[in-house]
Amino acid sequence: MTSMQWPQLLCADRLGSSRPAGAEPQRSPFQRDSDRIIFSSAFRRLQDKTQVFPLADNDYVRTRLTHSLEVASVARSLGTIVGTAIGERGELPGIHASDFGAIVSAAALAHDLGNPPFGHSGEDAIRVWFETSKVAQDARTMLKKNEQEDLARFEGNAQGFRLITRLQMPDNPGLRLTCATLGAFTKYPIESLVPDKARVHEGASTKKFGFFQSEREFFADVATRCGLIRRSPLHSWWARHPLAFLVEAADDICYRLVDFEDGFRLGYLDYEEVRDRFLSVIGDASLRERSEAMREEKERIEFLRALAIGTAVQQAAGLFLEKEDAILAGDFDAPLIDHIAAGDELETIKQRSVETIYSTTRGVEIEAAGFSVLGGLLDDFVSAVSDVARRGARHASPRSRKLLRLVPEQSLGPGKEPDGNPYQRLLRMIDFVSGMTDTYAVSLFKKIRGISLPGQ
Incomplete structure (x- = not known):
């Protein structure tokens, strides 16, 4: 084998x-x-x-x-x-x-x-832009x-x-x-x-x-x-590097337990619910009395969150070692935390987070606006770079030339000119937009669309 x-x-x-x-x-x-x-x-x-x-x-x-x-x-x-x-x-x-x-x-x-920008909804925004934008559709016809x-x-x-x-x-x-x-x-x-x-x-x-x-x-x-195991002779596809399972587990543990703590601190979840969920992960009800001796609720939650992370870490590491041979053979391919003792409770925490802290009105409104911001930025910059690539810098529209002056040199291509390969041009503009911070993306969108001006 x-x-x-x-x-x-x-x-x-x-x-x-x-x-x-x-x-x-x-x-x-x-x-x-x-x-x-x-x-x-x-x-x-x-x-x-x-x-x-x-x-x-x-x-x-x-x-x-x-x-x-x-x-x-x-x-x-x-x-x-x-x-x-x-x-x-x-x-x-x-x-x-x-x-x-x-x-x-x-x-x-x-x-x-x-x-x-805008978290996972930013990824969705780029996908939607590529599927629905007229600018993207024009560029798409030239791609493999x-x-x-x-x-x-x-x-x-x-x-x-x-x-x-x-x-x-x-x-x-x-x-x-x-x-x-x-x-x-x-x-x-x-x-x-x-x-x-x-x-x-x-x-x-x-x-x-x-x-x-x-x-x-x-x-x-x-x-x-x-030395990763190749899954297909015809496609670029391999079994995971075993340590990728530990990276995934660390991410899963943090976004479940730490986001839940944030939900309490911002008032979206009650203290009692968060306390009891963390105690269920830890599996030691006696810690409730110890935590209640602390003066402030936030300190109690921080204490229990730390213990819950420690419990999940020990269980995930133990499962990895138990499944080591299957992982090395490429036969085990599932998130570790789905199969640890605290897995069901961590899944419940995830679902509660989806129902509450991931669905706040303000958050949803801003994420929805992100579709317009990222889609708008991609429309403007992809149009500009395509215009210059097609007609040359001297004959492209004045707006296209101005917009490209806002793009970092490394996002333009060799010789600081738009790349002649349409796939590379699209990737470079996505590099530029996806690399923005949330604040910069909003600010630049407003400025190039004339919603606000520099200094205002």
């Missing part, structure tokens, strides 16, 4: 570099991955991107930045627990338990970098079928892979992260277009896709170096 092997899965080679990974006593290659991500401009922009509450006026509410830091913390714990257990077998000389934690933590830091599928099913995960392998430090190109971290980052190691008749496997890793056609060869390189 084909099985992935830990020594190869922990590949420290850097994508885009032909040199072997250099040793640095103070930091492992995987710790350097985290440093490169944290100091990237894309990571800084997460401070003004929606986690749950778009354009929130409460400084307590978590943004994508605080969410990513919390997920990375949980991921490091998960990875270190797993790494310690695997390391105790003595099969990985030179590999430390902390290397597992560092890989999973770095991948978790990057896991939301590709998300556009798999290129069309990339945009019709636009994915923040694929945009994130593009960002860290190509867009950040474009002359490098990309952050040149280790293959192990890039493998752990990619929850969906499959391209966007795989016909139903070719789908020999269905699971959590096939629900979405993880890379565009433009970065397909990058991921193929990662998969080869890490």
